[in-house]
Structures are given as C-alpha cells and as structure tokens.
Amino acid sequence: MAAGAELQVFPAERLQAFGAAALATLGLPESDAALCAARMIDADLRGVDTHGIFRINHYSQRIRAKGINLRPQVRAVRENAVTALVDGDNAMGHVVMDFATELAIRKAKDAGLAWVGTFNGNHAGAGAVYSSMPLAHDMIGMYMTVANANHMAAWGGVELILGTNPLSVAIPAGEEPPVVLDIATTMASYGKIKLAAQKGESIPVGWMIDRNGQPLTDPKRSSEGILLPIGGYKGYGLNVIIGMLAGVLNGAAFGRNVVDFNKDVATRNNSGHMIMAMRVDNFQPVEEFKREMDRVIREIRGSQRIEGVDRIWLPGEMEYELVRERRAHGIPLAPIVVANLRQLAGELNLQDRLE
C-alpha cells in the first residue's frame, strides 16, 4: 500500500449488511440487494479486493444513472436439458450470474453436465465466486466473461479492442482446499498498474506497451498504454476464445461494441458470461476422486522448491486461507475505499451501518 495508507478492518457481516442496505435504499428489491452484497463480500473474503465492496460506489452510480434495471425478468430464453441462454434483462450482474449458476447446477444434478450462457448482464464481481458455487455439489465449475472495458489489443495491434477476459475453474478436493483458478488473460490488471503509479513504482517490461509497440514501464503513462496478454500470442488467443464463448455465443458484447463501464454508467452493457457445472461422479466415485485430488495437491505442494521459496501454493489456496482469516478477523480496506463507502453511506443516510 502507499505510504501512510493504514488499513481499516471491518467485520464481513457488517460490510455485507451495509452493502445490502445501500443497494436496497438505491431501489433494488431486498432479496436482490442481499444477494449482490453477499457475492461482493465473497470476493472480499477471497482477497479479490478489486471485485468486492470496493465496486459499490460504481454500481450505485450506474443505478442512479438508470444503467441497471432494478425490476428485471432474468430468464432462460433458449433451454434444453443441459444448456440455457439466459437474458439478464440488464439486471445487476450478480443477480444474473447467480440465476445462471443455480440453473447450471440444477441441470447438472439431473443430467451430469450443463453450460449456461448469459447476455444483457453486467459486471458480476469475481469469477471464482461463481465457478466455486458448484463445489458444494461435488461438481466442477467453469466461468468465463467478457471484461467491461477494452485495455488490450490484438497480437500485433495497438487498438484497444479486447478486455482482460478472465477464466475461472474450480475443482473439488477432499481434506485439501478445492483447487480454484481465477485469472485474467492479461499479465496484469489495470488496478495493479494504478497501484504501482500511486506507489511511485515502475512496472515490469512485459505488462504494457505503448502505441508504438514499445515497452511501457512508467505506470503514470498507463492511459497511453496497452495491456499485454499472458504468454504473448498464446494469451491473446485464449483471450479471444473467451470473448467468443462468453460474448459472441451469447449474443453479448465483444470487441468494439463493448461499452467502457468506467466511462459510461448509463448505456446498457450487454455483458456476457458463461458458467459450466459438471458432476465429478460422471467419471469417478466422488470419494475416490477427492482422495486422488488430495494426493496430487500434496505432491505438488511438497515438490522440491527453489532455494528461498517458503511454500508452493496450489491455485486458490491463498484465497482459501484468506477466507478463513477474514471471516475470523475481518476485511481490511484501504483508506480511499473506506472514504468512498462513508460518502455513499452519508448520501443514503446509512452512516450507522458502517460504524
């Protein structure tokens, strides 16, 4: 954190209750408000601070600008036993994705496997929140989305035509934490670059280029910059594929028709997402699978380390430990986030909910 930036710690329950109250005051039905707040706090608990309660100021701007439909009819417009296309009716993204994920889980319970795509959605927070929902049903989850702003170019390009298009996959284990991948397909997020600028640090070669294709290492110049994909052309390809599976396939935005949700809070986003749920016992008896997952997890964790490296982490393991820690000891928020929450609380006359 920037020098002098002291974190303030809030109990998860209090932040969640505040979030629910704020969204309800802004006009969301109580149940939708509670659900959105819960999904935001899920992200904060996992340590994905950029996708949690931090976003509520942005969401509130969008709601006030009538950029969100507060009385949506979220529903499947095409459907069979194992797939569905869900029209989010411009609802809060969390409401759309919760509906889609529950639908995928229900279908996968019956059929073994389901893939649900959504259009007319909005930013839904952290991907791992949704990919992890099938875990409790001994299912694997997979989630992809088209990011809500374009900060990347095609490989060889300089036009901002692609987003950070993330992928999340969650796989159950036994005694070990589930393995949960949640990655953007860019080397770094815009948030990470802004943080480096705040700290006065430079960013590594490989994170950004400028419009001439030259490495950009001064994060203060990020507005001229283009995020780079992981693995060069490989990450570019993965990014495009995710955009097509979560966007084009669902009739959702991808490419130039993505509306930058930071610059425009009123225009319909038509954000696209997909969620897959698949029962483990299609392939292996659940307990056998979990035992083997535990064995493999321990093998990787226990494999020989580079000298000086304390520990090898499995995907999602750090986040799993953070959830336990933050549930017990609260969620630390940066001063700017606390100030923004206080401001929103003041506007909505909910100051007491934060104290």
Added chain:
Amino acid sequence: MAAGAELQVFPAERLQAFGAAALATLGLPESDAALCAARMIDADLRGVDTHGIFRINHYSQRIRAKGINLRPQVRAVRENAVTALVDGDNAMGHVVMDFATELAIRKAKDAGLAWVGTFNGNHAGAGAVYSSMPLAHDMIGMYMTVANANHMAAWGGVELILGTNPLSVAIPAGEEPPVVLDIATTMASYGKIKLAAQKGESIPVGWMIDRNGQPLTDPKRSSEGILLPIGGYKGYGLNVIIGMLAGVLNGAAFGRNVVDFNKDVATRNNSGHMIMAMRVDNFQPVEEFKREMDRVIREIRGSQRIEGVDRIWLPGEMEYELVRERRAHGIPLAPIVVANLRQLAGELNLQDRLE
C-alpha cells in the same frame, strides 16, 4: 532451420499412405493404421510439424517394445447422455481420441453438449486435430491433455512434476476460417528449445530457468532447465487445472506418475485426455452465429496495427492457410525427419512408398 538444412517436400497423400502402411506393417489393424496416419498428416498440414509424421519413429519404437496394445478394446466404461469415461486400453492415442471425439459429437448431436474423458491412452498428436472435428457439425470443440513428459515445475518449484499440458478450443465461423486455439501452457515447447540449440541461438529470458531459479538462456543447457509457464503463476494454475481435468478426473496419470514417453517406450503411459463438443444452436441460430463470428473476426483482423506489423492473425488462421498451401503443394520435411522416415521405410521394406 539450421544452415544447409534443405527441406524436402512430400505430397500429403504419399506421407499418409506411407504412415498407414508402416503402422499396418508394424501390426496395427489396417483401419487403425489408416486412422493414425490421417491424424498425423492432419497435424503436418496445420504446420504442427512436431506432432505429425515426425513422431512415427517414436510410435514404432513403442509398438516394437510392446508399449502399445495393437488389438485394443477402446470403450466407454461409464456413460450417460452427455458424458463418458473412455478406457483407451493402451491403444494408439489417435485411436482413443478419435473414438472419444466421435462419441462426444454423437452425444452432442442428441443432447446439445457432451464431455468425454479418456484414460489408458497414449500420445495422440496435435490437440487442434480433435478440437476441430466438431466444427463440421456446427459445434464448438474443446480439448485438453496431460503431456507425456514433465519438463515444468510448480510455481516456485524446481522439481519436474508438470508437463506442457495443452489446451485447444475450436469455434466455427462462416466465410472466415474457424477460430482454433492450440497452445501449450508453457512459454515454449521442448522442441523449440532443441531447435534453438541446433541453430546455435540463445533463448529469451522467460522461457526456462535452471535449478536455482535463475534464467537459463543457453539452450544447450536445456537438460538442466525447467520450462516456464505462460504468465507466471497464471499459466502454472492453468496447467494444473488442465492436468486435473484431463488426468485426475479420468483416473489417468498426472504429476509424478507421468511416465516420460521419450525415456521409456515400454511402460503403459496411462495418458489422459478430454474432449468437449457443444452445438452452437443451443444458444444462437447457426447462420446468425456464423455471421457474427465473421464480423468479430474481421473487426479484430482489421484493428489498428503496430507500425511495421503486416497483419493481425486470428488464432488458427495461419494454420488454416498452411492446410490449403500444404494440400496443394506438399508438406516440407527437415532432412533429419526424412532420414528417419527412410530408415523406418528400410526396416519395414516400404522404401518405394516414400519415393
């Protein structure tokens, strides 16, 4: 290519006929031999030279060492309408994956979506060959496999416990070539590094580290080296997830129980793969989807380029053009590959098939 390495061009049909004859002479049933040869040539046509006919010398060693079951019973041992677990019975990998992919397509035709996993398989060539098979049915294909040798470590590790675990996804388009991603989750393949060593070139920082975690840029030292994942911990996570979905879920090898197929041609590989097929018309009318894919493809290809960049390529587009070119003008092979094929032809008394 190395200096003085003149390529020799063969018609695809001749190489395929030679491959089929060689495998049949080695003991494969005629139909399996023809199928394996066809899948190898599919890879060569796409320009994935490391996964095509080049491999036949290795396959023949494995067959002679009784490392392959020549009379396998490839079959689904668990199955429902949308998933199957296929026992490859230690058949040639191409035979197993062809069976699995056709099964996935058949199920997806009826149900809309299918995921088929395999165990007891072997190296099956290029992933794009299988992920692309659903395209002709207006389906999306997805393929993952656990690589047959471990050249990568966990993030922070130095033990060779992970392979290049690749991912391939194919999405149909209309007038435009289908979009086909086919990537290893390491920055470079071992083959690429060996090629650099042959040429006397150094390799970029970021491709390999040594056992102390330091960058390794001399490809002649590759035996001490560890391949690095794309995007650091992100590619490591993706690699592990692929290993679990293609390996653990199918009861196939992953981690320390992967047998290095280059060092040991006799021991059962228990190679694991997965293939998914999904109908586009679950979500959009086919023609509408294809039109939108064409539009997005053209938008990306036509987006503003870095000065000096001639063209922006979509994933799989270069390979698509190579297929047309190589079908028309033949497949160029390096002298060492030709020499190896000639040697095998001599051993099997099939010299005339190559001329």
